[in-house]
Amino acid sequence: MIYCPSCGTANKSGSKFCNQCGHNLTGVSKAACPACGAANPTENLFCDSCGAKLAPLVTKGSEERAEIKGLSLPTKPLDEEGQGPLDGEEMPAAQEEEASVPEDTAKEDAGLPEEGEAEEEMPEWLLRLRAASPASGEQPEESAPSETPSPEDWGEFPSEDLEEADVPEWLQQLEPAEPMPPQEEPSAPEVEEGEEALLSDVWAEEANRDQLAAEPAEPEAPAPAEEEPPALKPTEELPQQAEEAPGGIPALAQPPSDEEDLAAWLQAEGPVILEPDEGEEEEEDIVFEPRAGETEEAPDQGRLPSWIETLAPEGVLPEELGGEFVEEGRRTPEAMGLERAEIPSWLEGLRPGRPGEQMPEAEETVEESGVLQGVVGALRLVQDIDPLPSSQMRPMSEPVAATPAQANLFADLLSRPTSSVVKPRPVSAAPKRERGFAWLATLLLIAAVLLPFFATGLVPGGDTVAVPQPVSDLAERIRDLNETDVVLVSFDYDPGVSTELDWPAEVILEDLEARSVNLLVMGVTPTGPGLAARFDIPAGEALFLGYLPGQEMGLQRLASNLEGIFTVDFFSNAVSDAPFGVKSLNDVALVLTIAASQETVRWWMEQVGTQTGAPPIGAIVSAAIEPAVRPYYASGQIVGLVSGWVGAQAYEEAAGLPASEGEGGPAALEAQSLAHLAIAGLILLGNAVYWGKRLFGRRA
Amino acid sequence: MSEAIGIWISALLTVMVFSYLLGDNPLYRLAEHLFIGTAIGYAVLVAYYSLLRPKLILPLVQAPLDNWTLVVPLLLSGLLLGRLNRRWHRLGIVPLAFLLGVGVALTIGGALFGSLLPQILQTIVSINPAAEGWNVALSNLILVAGTLSALFYFYFTADSGTGLGRVKSGFVKAWRGIGKWFIMVTFGAIFANTVMARVSLLIGRLQFLIYELPKSLR
Numbered sequence: 001m002i003y004c005p006s007c008g009t010a011n012k013s014g015s016k017f018c019n020q021c022g023h024n025l026t027g028v029s030k031a032a033c034p035a036c037g038a039a040n041p042t043e044n045l046f047c048d049s050c051g052a053k054l055a056p057l058v059t060k061g062s063e064e065r066a067e068i069k070g071l072s073l074p075t076k077p078l079d080e081e082g083q084g085p086l087d088g089e090e091m092p093a094a095q096e097e098e099a100s101v102p103e104d105t106a107k108e109d110a111g112l113p114e115e116g117e118a119e120e121e122m123p124e125w126l127l128r129l130r131a132a133s134p135a136s137g138e139q140p141e142e143s144a145p146s147e148t149p150s151p152e153d154w155g156e157f158p159s160e161d162l163e164e165a166d167v168p169e170w171l172q173q174l175e176p177a178e179p180m181p182p183q184e185e186p187s188a189p190e191v192e193e194g195e196e197a198l199l200s201d202v203w204a205e206e207a208n209r210d211q212l213a214a215e216p217a218e219p220e221a222p223a224p225a226e227e228e229p230p231a232l233k234p235t236e237e238l239p240q241q242a243e244e245a246p247g248g249i250p251a252l253a254q255p256p257s258d259e260e261d262l263a264a265w266l267q268a269e270g271p272v273i274l275e276p277d278e279g280e281e282e283e284e285d286i287v288f289e290p291r292a293g294e295t296e297e298a299p300d301q302g303r304l305p306s307w308i309e310t311l312a313p314e315g316v317l318p319e320e321l322g323g324e325f326v327e328e329g330r331r332t333p334e335a336m337g338l339e340r341a342e343i344p345s346w347l348e349g350l351r352p353g354r355p356g357e358q359m360p361e362a363e364e365t366v367e368e369s370g371v372l373q374g375v376v377g378a379l380r381l382v383q384d385i386d387p388l389p390s391s392q393m394r395p396m397s398e399p400v401a402a403t404p405a406q407a408n409l410f411a412d413l414l415s416r417p418t419s420s421v422v423k424p425r426p427v428s429a430a431p432k433r434e435r436g437f438a439w440l441a442t443l444l445l446i447a448a449v450l451l452p453f454f455a456t457g458l459v460p461g462g463d464t465v466a467v468p469q470p471v472s473d474l475a476e477r478i479r480d481l482n483e484t485d486v487v488l489v490s491f492d493y494d495p496g497v498s499t500e501l502d503w504p505a506e507v508i509l510e511d512l513e514a515r516s517v518n519l520l521v522m523g524v525t526p527t528g529p530g531l532a533a534r535f536d537i538p539a540g541e542a543l544f545l546g547y548l549p550g551q552e553m554g555l556q557r558l559a560s561n562l563e564g565i566f567t568v569d570f571f572s573n574a575v576s577d578a579p580f581g582v583k584s585l586n587d588v589a590l591v592l593t594i595a596a597s598q599e600t601v602r603w604w605m606e607q608v609g610t611q612t613g614a615p616p617i618g619a620i621v622s623a624a625i626e627p628a629v630r631p632y633y634a635s636g637q638i639v640g641l642v643s644g645w646v647g648a649q650a651y652e653e654a655a656g657l658p659a660s661e662g663e664g665g666p667a668a669l670e671a672q673s674l675a676h677l678a679i680a681g682l683i684l685l686g687n688a689v690y691w692g693k694r695l696f697g698r699r700a
Numbered sequence: 701m702s703e704a705i706g707i708w709i710s711a712l713l714t715v716m717v718f719s720y721l722l723g724d725n726p727l728y729r730l731a732e733h734l735f736i737g738t739a740i741g742y743a744v745l746v747a748y749y750s751l752l753r754p755k756l757i758l759p760l761v762q763a764p765l766d767n768w769t770l771v772v773p774l775l776l777s778g779l780l781l782g783r784l785n786r787r788w789h790r791l792g793i794v795p796l797a798f799l800l801g802v803g804v805a806l807t808i809g810g811a812l813f814g815s816l817l818p819q820i821l822q823t824i825v826s827i828n829p830a831a832e833g834w835n836v837a838l839s840n841l842i843l844v845a846g847t848l849s850a851l852f853y854f855y856f857t858a859d860s861g862t863g864l865g866r867v868k869s870g871f872v873k874a875w876r877g878i879g880k881w882f883i884m885v886t887f888g889a890i891f892a893n894t895v896m897a898r899v900s901l902l903i904g905r906l907q908f909l910i911y912e913l914p915k916s917l918r
Contacts, residue, residue: 442721449903453910495739499904500897526743529750547750552806568754606810624897627890635822637814643893645900668903675899 441682448678452670459673464666467650470633474618474640475654477590478508481517485589486582488520488615490548490604491528493596497622498531503660503668504620504648505594509535511655516541518580520588522566524548524555524600529570543578546570555607559585559614586613590639594620598628605637620647645669704916711913714905823847849879850886 002011002025009020016025033040038049046053452458481487489509493501512519519542523529529546545566548554557565563583566575582588591608595601601619608614616639621629623644632638642651649669652659659665716731756774759767776798782791823844829837852875859865859872 445899445902446906449899449906450910453907497897497901499908500900526746526750527739530742530746547746549747549751552810553802556806570750572749572754602815603810606814607806610810610814622897623900624890624894626893627886631819631822635818637818644897646896668900668907671903671907672896672899675903676896679895679899 444678444682445675448674449671452667452674456667456670459670459677465646465650465653465669467654468647470630470638470641470643471647471650472640472654474642475511475651477616477618477639478511478515479655481512481515481589483516484518486518486520486580486587487512487590487592488522488585488588489532490591490593490595491521491523491532492525492593492600493531493622494525494527495531497596500622500644501594501596501620502531502534503645504642504651505532506535507648507651507655507657507660508592508594508620508642509537511651511657513538513541514657517589519543520545520582521570522546522548524551524603533570543575543580543582544570545575552603552607555603559608559611562587585611585615588615591615591617592620593617596622596625598625601625601629601632605632609637618642623647645672707912707916711909714909718905845878846882849875850882851879852876853879853883 002013002015003009004011004018004020004023004025006023007018007021009018011019011025017023018025032038033047033049033052033054035052036047036050038047040048040054044054478487489512491505509519519537521529521532521537521542522545523532524547526547529544532544546569548558548565550557554565562585563575568574569578585591585608591604591614593601593604598621601621604617604619609617617637618640619629619632619638620642621644623646626641626643629638629641629643633641642648645668649659649665651657713731713734716727719725720728756770760770760774776795779791780795782788783796825840825843826832827837827841827844831837832840852872855872855876859869
């Protein structure tokens with residue numbers, strides 16, 4: 001049995017959640033080992049993990065128990081597993097410790113309170129009753145302690161303070177005329193008048209029931225007053241709601257929330273529960289420890305003890321009572337001579353059905369699918385479970401419409417064979433259309449590029465260009481060079497753009513060769529000198545200085561100490577052996593940088609062009625960087641500028657050189673012009689489609 | 701014969717690169733890796749034969765006492781290799797600091813006197829048509845307006861909306877709008893030039909396949 005720490009409801013052993021409030025009982029159903037901390041079932045006397053005895057911890061806890069106070073509510077009998085009785089004041093959380101208490105220890109712990117304590121806690125009205133009771137003084141001390149209320153007190157109390165109408169008639173008839181065995185002293189509940197009526201019933205019934213249970217082995221003998229009171233002790237704690245009742249008022253004044261629990265509770269409280277069924281046996285509350293020499297044999301369920309039979313109302317034979325018990329397991333209040341009005345109205349509604357009444361039969365359901373297919377009433381248990389109070393009822397989740405589809409999809413995915421190869425996603429319609437346009441543009445561009453090589457004159461004037469001012473300025477600067485002048489040509493581009501820059505470089509070198517100037521060939525990129533070596537440059541008129549490392553720092557040193565940087569040329573020949581001597585950059589008449597990156601042009605401008613006495617710098621650049629280089633020409637830092645193929649052909653025209661053939665030349669320029677037209681047409685077409693879709697799309 | 705083989709290899713690699721039009725494929729990757737590997741190998745050889753061998757190794761081997769100062773750059777180069785190891789990577793800070801310090805100093809000085817000041821001076825031009833003529837005056841006006849408006853476009857500070865701040869804010873906002881158009885036109889020109897350059901490369905490659913490849917077969 002597990003008591004809920006939240007509401008105090010008794011739940012069956014092994015329960016994970018409280019039947020009443022749904023509280024999690026997993027932590028409650030285990031007892032922690034004091035040695036290793038392992039969780040053990042509450043029935044364990046020794047730890048499953050380390051074998052340590054769990055009793056010491058419980059014994060210590062039991063010594064610290066609080067005194068018994070208040071009314072002993074229905075508790076549970078000792079179960080078959082030997083679970084020890086529990087103290088009525090124990091908190092539910094300590095029950096797991098209490099479960100492992102040895103029987104002897106439990107007996108000691110569950111003994112009656114000390115005399116002094118009983119004297120202090122005895123209610124005033126009880127003291128008055130005891131003083132007024134004639135039997136109290138007649139009781140021998142050895143048989144009944146003076147501080148302990150005698151059974152006579154229990155029998156006399158309700159009739160004194162309660163209204164006559166509130167006392168059940170059968171209780172009055174059942175008032176024990178003989179001394180009752182001593183029982184647990186109730187605390188001093190300060191109850192209102194309205195509550196006393198109910199409490200009187202309960203207390204009287206409690207006394208009756210205790211008396212019944214205290215004489216199981218000797219049903220024939222009435223409880224003698226001289227006999228030592230049995231070791232009556234409550235076995236389990238009070239329900240929490242009873243303990244927490246304000247002002248010490250037992251929670252019996254509050255109606256239980258659950259109808260079925262209340263029914264069991266009423267049966268336990270009622271005067272006629274003598275034959276509980278199996279389920280009710282676990283919920284039985286009070287355990288009577290048999291005295292020495294007595295057996296634990298249960299009394300005959302079908303027969304009342306003789307002393308009860310003597311207390312039976314007039315006209316009710318013991319046989320009738322016994323037969324009624326055997327047949328129905330209970331006696332109705334009418335059979336006991338009670339009137340219906342004596343039961344509070346709120347309890348009346350919760351009373352279990354009378355014998356013979358037909359309970360509505362629940363429909364039996366048959367499972368139609370799943371592993372429970374064909375099982376009848378498989379889900380009926382759900383309906384039998386006590387529902388939660390409406391305030392604690394959790395919202396039920398209902399399957400949505402998409403759930404079966406999702407479940408099927410998940411099952412389908414699980415059934416598919418696994419593969420580590422990622423399959424390409426199918427291309428949707430829109431990307432296909434876009435890819436089609438991309439291929440169309442590519443084919444159009446390739447056609448525009450190839451057509452001029454097979455049919456010239458497709459673009460009128462496409463093979464001729466106007467000579468821009470930067471080109472003519474550079475051509476004029478080169479034209480002014482003398483044969484003794486030295487021109488430094490720096491190949492500052494990579495093979496990737498050699499197709500575009502080889503033609504301008506070739507045109508410039510051709511013009512320089514025609515002027516018979518001396519050349520210094522170098523490069524600020526590692527691949528530059530190698531590209532320069534492809535051109536047909538007379539060795540006697542040129543010196544291959546090779547690669548100049550250091551980028552900006554190298555150019556800075558070049559401007560200050562050219563002779564110190566280049567000791568050997570690209571072919572490992574000593575620069576000092578060159579046919580023309582150049583000691584510094586000031587000896588150079590013109591610097592030409594052939595660059596594909598604006599960075600290299602900027603290095604020349606910033607590190608060489610800013611030096612005092614620096615030679616003029618001309619640039620032959622890729623068309624891609626012309627916008628970035630042109631400002632240097634506008635500022636006068638560059639004396640001339642040739643850009644790409646267009647610049648190369650313009651330079652040919654400006655320098656009066658023959659037109660190139662083969663790679664580069666009119667065919668290449670015409671192809672370039674046609675390609676530019678195709679690209680421009682595609683851009684215009686794309687814009688027209690875009691704006692058309694926006695305009696007409698909006699109107700639509 | 702060797703030239704013909706080189707032409708055929710070049711043509712084959714060109715076609716392999718063009719195969720990227722059909723999507724990423726092993727042929728394109730092979731050509732790409734060959735290009736990168738060849739370029740790096742060539743750069744290493746050039747650096748060795750153009751720099752290390754003639755300016756460091758040979759002087760130290762042939763006349764170490766006369767060129768003992770070359771030990772300093774050699775040591776700095778060795779420390780730079782410490783960047784390859786996590787344990788010794790802090791040793792590479794010294795040569796890196798030296799390189800960055802010298803480079804930044806040169807860049808600042810060169811940029812100031814080689815680019816910034818000359819370009820600023822270039823924008824101080826006359827916009828008087830009487831003195832320069834209408835064409836030059838208009839060109840200068842566009843130059844000045846474009847330069848100023850482009851600079852205003854990168855003026856992100858917001859002013860208060862009261863009094864003089866409102867006037868200033870409106871002024872900056874108007875110039876920012878003009879500057880945005882100048883910047884867009886500049887980007888368009890750069891893009892057009894880039895397209896032109898890349899089309900030239902395409903034409904050159906196709907021209908190579910059309911003209912150079914048949915020549916090798918003759």
